[in-house]
Amino acid sequence: MEFDKKTILAFLLIGFVLILLQTEFYQKHFLPQPTKETAPVEETGTATRETEAPSREEPGRSERDEERLTTEEEESSAKGTDGFNHLRGDGEEVIVETDLYRAVLSTQGATVRKWLLKEYLMQDSSRVQLVAKNGRRNLGVLLPTATDTIDTSPYVFSVNKKKIVLNDRKATDKLEFSLKLDSERELKKIYTFRHNSYDVGFEIELRNLNDLVEGFSYLVTWSSGLKSTEPDFKADMDKAKAYAHQGEELEFSIGDEYEEEKMVNPTEWVAIRTKYFAVAVIPETAKGKDVTFWGTPVDVGENVPFKQYGFELSMPFVDQSFKEDRFNVFLGPLDYDIVQSYNVGLEKIMDLGWAIFRPFGKFVLWSFTLLHEVIPNYGFVIIVFSIIIKVALFPLTRKSYRSMKEMQTLQPLMQEINEKYKNDPQKKQQEVMKLYKEHGVNPLGGCIPMLLQMPLLIALFQVFQSTIQLRQASFIWWIQDLSRPDTIATLPFTIPLYGNTVNVLPLFMGVTMFIQQKMSMKDPKQKALVYFMPIFFTLIFNSFPSGLNLYYALFNLFTIFQEKLIPYKPKEPKPVKKRPVQKRRKHDYRGRF
Numbered sequence: 001m002e003f004d005k006k007t008i009l010a011f012l013l014i015g016f017v018l019i020l021l022q023t024e025f026y027q028k029h030f031l032p033q034p035t036k037e038t039a040p041v042e043e044t045g046t047a048t049r050e051t052e053a054p055s056r057e058e059p060g061r062s063e064r065d066e067e068r069l070t071t072e073e074e075e076s077s078a079k080g081t082d083g084f085n086h087l088r089g090d091g092e093e094v095i096v097e098t099d100l101y102r103a104v105l106s107t108q109g110a111t112v113r114k115w116l117l118k119e120y121l122m123q124d125s126s127r128v129q130l131v132a133k134n135g136r137r138n139l140g141v142l143l144p145t146a147t148d149t150i151d152t153s154p155y156v157f158s159v160n161k162k163k164i165v166l167n168d169r170k171a172t173d174k175l176e177f178s179l180k181l182d183s184e185r186e187l188k189k190i191y192t193f194r195h196n197s198y199d200v201g202f203e204i205e206l207r208n209l210n211d212l213v214e215g216f217s218y219l220v221t222w223s224s225g226l227k228s229t230e231p232d233f234k235a236d237m238d239k240a241k242a243y244a245h246q247g248e249e250l251e252f253s254i255g256d257e258y259e260e261e262k263m264v265n266p267t268e269w270v271a272i273r274t275k276y277f278a279v280a281v282i283p284e285t286a287k288g289k290d291v292t293f294w295g296t297p298v299d300v301g302e303n304v305p306f307k308q309y310g311f312e313l314s315m316p317f318v319d320q321s322f323k324e325d326r327f328n329v330f331l332g333p334l335d336y337d338i339v340q341s342y343n344v345g346l347e348k349i350m351d352l353g354w355a356i357f358r359p360f361g362k363f364v365l366w367s368f369t370l371l372h373e374v375i376p377n378y379g380f381v382i383i384v385f386s387i388i389i390k391v392a393l394f395p396l397t398r399k400s401y402r403s404m405k406e407m408q409t410l411q412p413l414m415q416e417i418n419e420k421y422k423n424d425p426q427k428k429q430q431e432v433m434k435l436y437k438e439h440g441v442n443p444l445g446g447c448i449p450m451l452l453q454m455p456l457l458i459a460l461f462q463v464f465q466s467t468i469q470l471r472q473a474s475f476i477w478w479i480q481d482l483s484r485p486d487t488i489a490t491l492p493f494t495i496p497l498y499g500n501t502v503n504v505l506p507l508f509m510g511v512t513m514f515i516q517q518k519m520s521m522k523d524p525k526q527k528a529l530v531y532f533m534p535i536f537f538t539l540i541f542n543s544f545p546s547g548l549n550l551y552y553a554l555f556n557l558f559t560i561f562q563e564k565l566i567p568y569k570p571k572e573p574k575p576v577k578k579r580p581v582q583k584r585r586k587h588d589y590r591g592r593f
Contacts (some may be wrong), residue, residue: 001230035134038358085094085212086179089156094175096193098166100332102127103193109153110177110189112138117277121472123231130226130277130331132308137223139281139329141187141204142312144215152187155179157294164193172197184208198332199342202281206323217289220281225308227272232484233302238309239275239351239466254295254307264290271349272309274332277470282314282328282344282352330506333468336365353462368469378482380477386554393576397559406441410462464548466524475550478504483549505549505588510538512556520562 023302067108072318074469078266091108104114120128131138157177165172185208192201206218230236242252246265267288271280292312297305315325338349352361368389370573390397413435421428435441464470469483479486489502514534541549 001089001304005031018458019354043475051094056502062330084150084155086178087181089154091156092162094162096166096191097165097176098193099226100196100198105175105191107157107159107177109136109140109155110134110157111140111153114333117332120229120276120333122229124467126414128229128277130229130279132224132227135224137221139189139202139312140221141189142219142221143187143213144218145208145212146214149219152179157189166193166195168195173337173452181209181212190261198338200329200331202327202329204318204323204325204327208321208322209323210317210319210321213317216317217542218317219314220310221310221312222270222272222281223572224277225278225306225310226272226279228274229277230275236275236302237304237307239273240309241273241349241374242309243270243271243273244291244293244311245345248347249345252293252295252309254297255304256297256310258294260292260293260294262290267291267313268312269344269346270313271330271346272311273349273467276471277331277332278334278339278349280346280349282330282341282342282346283315284326284328286316286325290314317561334466335468336362337369340487351462351466353458357455357459357462360455361463363462364456364459365469368463368467372469377475377548378470378473378547379479381480382538382550383554384406386551386558390555392559393456394562397562398515403441405438408439410435411438460551461548464551470545470547473547475546479546479550482550483545485543486549495539500543503542503544503546503549505546506538506541506544509541509553510534510550510554512553512560513537516556516560516563519560 096103116127143150187204190203245268269282
């Protein structure tokens with residue numbers, strides 16, 4: 001079984017490499033990083049960037065505790081050079097309540113300070129809070145002038161109301177913030193909140209500012225990044241990135257140092273995401289001129305830094321006495337159906353792998369959503385889904401299994417050919433191909449079905465790693481979160497590749513893989529492979545989500561049942577035809593005469 005052994009090893013390695021290529025580790029350490037034009041942070045004038053990030057909260061810390069935490073805010077030129085110091089102040093909170101979220105804005109800067117999602121909880125059962133502590137420039141406005149840049153975030157706006165409550169009886173309402181720089185010049189920021197929607201209408205009106213604003217643009221900012229919401233802080237930060245869409249999706253991410261990048265092209269939208277949540281600003285009346293991203297790694301006492309991203313979206317402003325821009329602002333979960341509904345390609349920020357795998361990932365998400373409408377438990381959804389996939393792939397897996405069995409039956413004959421033509425490789429290859437032809441065996445018959453399954457398997461890996469539907473979705477007994485490993489114990493030491501947690505489903509998956517390998521590999525030469533692959537995959541899969549391990553374990557289990565219930569008996573191989581040995585004729589002199 002020399003050929004079969006190499007084939008199995010090759011395709012297992014292909015699968016492992018394809019999975020590895022999707023990981024953050026490979027992309028960070030082995031892919032060439034794009035060259036970025038780094039610009040120093042502007043410290044002149046009134047606009048400087050916030051780099052203060054929240055400290056990592058202890059488990060169980062309440063929202064009230066969070067409110068007591070103070071942040072050292074960067075005061076931009078305390079005395080200022082813009083001539084509008086009289087507009088500075090502390091501001092007041094403005095509350096918006098809907099069935100989906102509770103938003104806290106401030107009259108200081110008319111900016112977003114908190115955004116608590118009511119349908120998503122933290123590990124301590126408190127509501128998910130998306131906005132990091134220092135949010136005073138979230139949806140802030142910067143006005144470049146001939147000598148300075150005016151940051152309007154410290155200024156106190158007037159507002160038409162201090163609280164909005166939306167429900168079935170009142171589906172929409174507006175907050176109108178107004179900042180009068182003097183008797184003629186005015187900046188307005190208008191928020192339109194909608195019931196049962198994560199997006200907010202956002203309008204900016206500039207009146208009589210054409211003699212003040214220079215550079216043919218003004219800036220819309222987001223400064224605090226997004227707060228980490230997951231118990232696995234590293235996994236959350238691995239997914240933390242910023243994006244812009246400028247005809248194509250462009251990604252910005254940082255390592256261990258501050259980075260900044262300016263993307264100079266018409267901009268359809270900008271976004272910042274973590275593992276499961278995102279904020280996006282989508283211009284509607286006009287595309288942005290360009291966008292500048294920056295990222296700051298902040299030590300918060302974890303094994304990796306907090307990645308605080310921010311952006312400045314430049315909006316066109318010609319010499320106009322009145323300028324109005326409308327935006328759509330999304331602050332919510334990375335649910336594919338929700339982000340796709342905006343029809344601007346925002347779903348591209350979801351991590352469904354390379355473009356070739358995305359259709360398969362979309363199919364998996366669609367299947368999960370459809371099944372969950374009739375099956376309320378996602379664990380049972382995974383069970384039903386694995387059965388459906390197994391049935392759909394039955395012809396391929398059956399063909400692969402049959403080819404493997406047929407190759408096993410030909411091994412004795414191939415061994416004879418190897419012995420007979422061991423000194424003539426070309427002749428040996430000809431005889432092997434002739435043997436395949438005589439028995440109707442395709443040497444790639446077991447490989448092609450495996451290769452055809454790879455896109456689906458990679459898509460499943462990506463979806464199980466990042467789909468919010470599995471976040472905090474319980475199954476049975478000890479499996480309380482299908483998006484995380486099903487840990488039952490923590491070791492006082494770390495095992496290389498395996499980690500320091502004992503998880504049940506990876507062990508179950510390894511056992512099912514061992515049984516399957518044992519059933520399919522009968523050659524004594526493959527004995528080491530039978531043990532090596534299950535152990536190796538158990539080590540690798542130990543840190544994967546329990547939902548992913550559940551799927552692979554069930555897939556292996558159904559394959560075992562398939563081979564037991566529908567066995568395939570290959571035909572007995574025909575013996576290798578031996579050439580008849582021609583006997584040498586003896587000279588018979590009598591015959592001549």
